[in-house]
Each structure stands twice: as structure tokens, then as C-alpha cells.
Amino acid sequence: MDKEKIIAELNRHKKLPYLDYRLKQETEDFTDTLFYTLFDANTPVAVNLELLEKKFNQLMDMACWDLEKPSEELWNNYISHLPQILENLNLDAEAILNCDPASLSIQEIYMAYPGFYAIAIYRLAHELYEEGVPLIPRMMTEYAHRQTGVDINPGAKIGKSFFIDHATGVVIGETAVIHDNVKLYQGVTLGALYVAKNLEKTKRHPTIENNVTIYANATILGGETVVGANSVIGGNAWITSSVPANSTVYHKPEIKIKTTPNV
Template sequence: MSGFIQQDVDVMRKKDVLAGSCKTETISANRVRNPIPDAVHALAKGFKSGRWASHIEPVPIPSKHAVIDLIEQAQRILFPGFFACDILRPENLEYHLGQQISLFYENLARQISSAIRHDCFRHNQACSLCNERSYELAAAMIDSLPEIRSKLESDIEATLTGDPAAANSDEVIFSYPGLFATIVYRLAHRLHEFEVPLIPRIMSEHAYHRTAIDINPEATIGSHFFIDHGSGVVIGATTSIGDRVRIYQGVTLGALSLPKDAGERLRNVKRHPTIEDDVIIYANATILGGETVVGARSIIGGNVWLTESVGPDTRVMLEQPKLVYIGPKPGGRG
């Protein structure tokens, strides 16, 4: 019995020690400076002044998470059976598509409405019939889905033709970052053509963060487009790419260095290159300038830096560099 009594005493002593510690911590915390009110005041002052970008408006703004959901919904429509757990058969395919397209239509219209209303407010425009316009634009996007899917099929074919490592179309659809970036681009580009604000860029930035492939939704890209590997690819807003073009990782289709005041003055000027049909551009090549044209069937080698036009059927390669060995040469004695 004495053992049990001693255990109870020990437990009570531990509680007293803990209680004393908690009391001591509470007293210490009350003596610490509270930084929150000053930070709140300073931040609120900056936001209210208009000097800092913020969304303090009586209108909604598109949800980044909802836009990402739209991309995933579009994948389930454009590639039925790949991105959902449902088992699809010919008998229930139309039901599946009807259900998914209805959901996509309503959610897209809601996000377009937010984007239009936000844009009107930001430019001090009177917003008229925003909801009606959003449903019209969403309907036009639904009408475009068969055409978009047809182009994506050509992109899959180009991948299978251009990459011997691609075993089949299932592998390409599931796992190729280049195809995912192209899917998002084709959706975002069509919304850009419909002059939907903000949403196309949210979509393209999501694709960039997932794949490290940066395709501006304003760029124009033809059919049978293939990005191999893909990391580090940059395709600028006014780039024009023809049919059956293949590009590799690290390729930049960009603009020449611009003056500081170029943001507004050159906003609608072509600043990025034109790539004609059947061109291949190898890894880490950089092609710059709105007047730069790469002619049809040309090949641009790896690491090439190009700021002038190239005629059709031209190969542009760097001269073979000379290797310098310090120490034993590979396969040799010295």
C-alpha cells in the first residue's frame, strides 16, 4: 500500500511543478510586446492607399483553386476513363460526358462571370449583363471542345512519332509533361481568343508550376505539336508556331531586351519569333525577336543563340567545341 501512496504523492508533485511552469510562462507572455496592432495598421494603410496591389473590391475575383478544378474537369471530358475512377463503357459514355460537361459548363460560367466583373471594376467600366455574357462564353467554350480534342489527338500522334521511348498513347496521356502543358495551353488559348480576362493566365501558370513549361496563352501553335522532356521551355505571348513542330527541353522562344517603357508601348507589337512548319529545335536553343523567322523544315541545334531569320531547309549548328582534359584521358594512359 505504501508504494501506491508514494506514486500518488509523486504524481501530485509533478502536477504542482507543471502548474507552476504554466503560471510562470503565462506571466512571461504578458510581458512580451504585441506586434499585431502595429502590423495591421501599417498593412491596412498601404492597401487602402492604393500603393500596393490588393483585391479590396465589392465584386468577386476568380478562384485559383476553382480554375485548377476546371482544368481537371476538362481532362475528364477530353480523355474519358483516364482521370476518373468510373468504369466507362460505350453504353454509359454519353451519360458520363453529359454529366461532366454540365458541371464544367456551370463552373466555367461562374469563374468567367467573376473575371468579367472584376475586370469591369478594375477599369471603371459599367458592367452590363455579366452573367449572361459569362454563360455565352462558357457555351462557346463547350462548342470548342471537339476541335480542341482533335488537335490534342494530333499532339499525341506527334509524341508517338517523335519519341521512341513513348510506348503508347496511354503512357503519353498519363505521364508526359509536354502533353499536359499543351492541353492547358489549348484550353487557355481558346479562352484568350474569347477575350476572357485573367483565367487563361491562371491556367498557364498552373501548368508552368507543374511542368516547368511556360506557354503564354496568347501564342499561336499549330497541330501535331510535340515538346520532348520539356523542363525550361519558354514560349512568349506573340510567338507563332506552325504545324508538326518539335522542341526539346530548355528552348526559349522569347523577346529581345526591351527598354524600360516598353510595357505599354509594345504590348500589342510582335516581340517573339515565328517558327514555320516541320521545324525541330534542340535542347537549350534560344531564338529571340519578333522579326526572327525560322523557315519550314529547318533544324536548330542545341545551345544555338539566334536573333536573325533562317530560310527554309536550313541547319543551324554550333561549331564543335574542343574538349580540354586535365588528367588522364578517357580510355587512355595520360
Template sequence: MRWDAKRRLPLRPCVSSNGHRSRSRRRAPFLITMLKAIAQDLHAVFERDPAATSRLEVVLTYAGFHALLAYRLAHWLKEHQVPFLPRAISQLARWLTGIEIHPSAKIGCGFFIDHGMGVVIGETAEVGDHVTLFQGVTLGGTGKERGKRHPTLGNHVVVGAGAKILGGITIGDNVKIGANSVVLKSVPPNSTVIGVPGRIIKSQGERLPDATMDHTNMPDPTADRFAALEMELIELRKQLENQDSNRSR
């Protein structure tokens, strides 16, 4: 069992209610599997949210946790080909929490939605283990094509507030996506992405933290480029001034 470096809490082995990326291949009874998945989702809140003070508070007041409860049930019903009811549960959860998760989406264990309002997860989206989404995140499609049209997120991915990940692309393990980024192309593991459209500013570096996103220290390549252009202009002005002074002599 591994330990979270920040909160010193163990990262539990994954036993997902839908079997996605699960380390256990044995089929447990529905109730036991569901309870294990819910326990992992609850545990994830305390791993990644310092504001969480008690299990009762999380169970009663965390919209992201409520949305996951509804999703786990709706997904199980969808997998067993129950008509209408999965979508009804999904829409009820959307109305109550502001979070829309399609019952056909595949979500691994230890999933955490922070604040959550405005989060949308599409029908063919796949989410790995120990993933964190902030408010306003969209895992959406880019058109009316059929088949795999929503993104696949690896393990330990962190997606900042307002980010949009669109299309049937793949986001590798340990990727961090900055707030309000729009990601339209696949991203390799151990990368950091920011901007519109999303640009990779760090790739194949050392492993990123499991569930932290330091928004205040994210690099800004556009500002860096403007600073470089300003320095070039200063150098050119100095050269022109030197040429004028030499001519005046």
C-alpha cells in the same frame, strides 16, 4: 495522307484548335476541334519519340503533352476574351510541368515537346505544324518593345535542347537548329543553324527529316577553322625549315 519515314505512321491533316495554319477552314464546334487537336498532339508523340509505348503512358506521364492540353484550353479562353483565367491556367501548367506557354501564342497541330523542362514560348510567338522542341528551348523577345516581338517558326522545324530563338524573326520550313544555339536573325527554309550567335551551315539543301536531330554529327565550323589554321602553320614551318636548310648549305 503522308507517312513518316522513320516510324511509318501517317502524318494527319492539321485541324488546329486555334486555326493556325490549318488546312480546314470550316469552324467546327469547340469540343470537336479541341479533341481533334489533342488527338494530333498525341499522335505526334508516337511519330517522334521511340520511348513512347502506349497512349495511357503518354497521357499520364508526358509533361509536354500535359502543357499542350493546358495551352489549348487557355488559348481558347484567351481568344474568347475571358479575363485572368487563361494566365492562371498557364501558370498552373508551368508549375506542374516546367513548361511556360503564353495563352496568346499561336501553335499549329502535331506539336511535340520532348522532355520539356525549361521550355518558354512567348506571347506573340507563332509555331507551325509538326514542330519539335527539346528541353530548355526559349522562343523569346529581345526587349520591351510592343507588337510582334517573338519568333515565328514554320512547319517541320526541329529545335535542339537549350536553343534560344529571340526577337520577331522568322524560321522557315524544315529548319534544324542545333542544341544551345542562339538565333537572332531570320533563317531561310531547308537550313541548318548552329552556334552562338547562330550560323547557317546548310541552306536550301534537300528536305530535312520531319522530326530527327542527329546531334552527334552536327558540323562544327569553329573546329574546322582551327584545323585549317593548324595545317597552314605546318606548311609555314616546313617552308621555314627548307629555307634554313638551304642557307646552311
């Protein structure tokens, strides 16, 4: 095949489907600007809200989706939720400070904790998800995933004072419901028991009630699975059915140590 035919074939397949990666790049820039608007002391809120509106409109123009609400109405509704989002994120930061003995200051939480950053981008993306904005919320949380190793689907519902410690490897599915004062450690998965496209509109991921702690590498699966309030799930536990409130669940491995005597 000559060069011209190769180029023609590449162009033909490249358009199936049509992808404009500027949307991805601009979404990441929008996400950064949004985060700095909420938290950076040197970023002027009034100026940045106008900038963010322009960026949002550009994103919607590039996406070319027909939504019931016009872009301006969507944006005005979204920014009306930002004070509550910021209040919730401040509660998340306080929860981390109060629970982690390694945290030395509240500033450290905001600037150096990947779990907090992942939660922040999730909360900012979730409101757009609730408004029915397609793709952009998922690209926002995927941006945070790439930076932190935490994969939170923007459709998940997460309550107040949420704490992810160490962060890396945490996965929270689209229909997961997490209530208040929940703590997760690295490697925790809140996933689906079955993976099939016809389950798209069903609740596939577990519910975690108030004051639950889930330790490293625990896996909790299934839309009907509920972990009751005040429970503790130990590391490496595999759970596919509900846990009553005030329970302790743990995986008990068999560990053998063989010591060779000194010769």
C-alpha cells in the same frame, strides 16, 4: 508600433490591389475538371459539361470584369470549340508517339508526358484568351507551368501535331507563332529580343514554320525572326535573325580534353 496598428497597416496595404485568391484556386479546379472531361474514360462528358458551366460562371463572377459577351454566350462559344481542341490534342499525342522512341504506348503519352499536358492546358486556355477572357487563361497555363516546367503563354498561336520532348524549361512567348509538325526539346526559348512595356501590342516573339526541329537549350528571339520550314536548329544556338527554309543551324563550341598520362 503596437499590434493593432500593425494589423491596420497590413489590412490597408493588403487591399492595394484587391486580390481574391479563391479565383486562383477555383481556376485550377476548373482546369483539372476540364482536362478529365476530355480524357478520363470514367468521367461522364454530359454531367461534367454542366458542372464546368457552373464553375466557369463562378469564375466570371469572382473576376468581376465587364465583358462585351455575357458569361453564357462565352461558355457556349467555348464548348463549341472543344471537339476541335480534342482532335488537335489527339494529333499532338500521335506526333509524340511517332517521334519519341522511348514512348511505349499512346496511354503513356496522355498520362505521363509533361509536354503533352502543357500543350493540352495551353490549347484549352488559348480559346478563352481568344474570347478576351482576362487573367483566367494565364492562370491556367501558369498552373501547367508549375507542374511541368513548361511556360506557354496562352496568347501564342500553335499549329497541329506539336511535340515538346522532355519539356522542362521550355518558354513560348505571347506573340509566338508555331506552324504544323514542329518539335521542341527541353530548354528551348521562343522569346522577345527587347523587353519594354511600350511593345505590348507588337509582335515580339518569333515565327516557326512547318516541320522545324529545335534542339535543347536553343534560344530564338524577336518578332521579325522567322525560322523557315524544314529547318533544324541545333542545341544551344542563339538566333536573333531569320533562318531560310531547309537550313541547319548549329552552335560549335570548342571542347578540349586533356588526359594525364599514367604515372
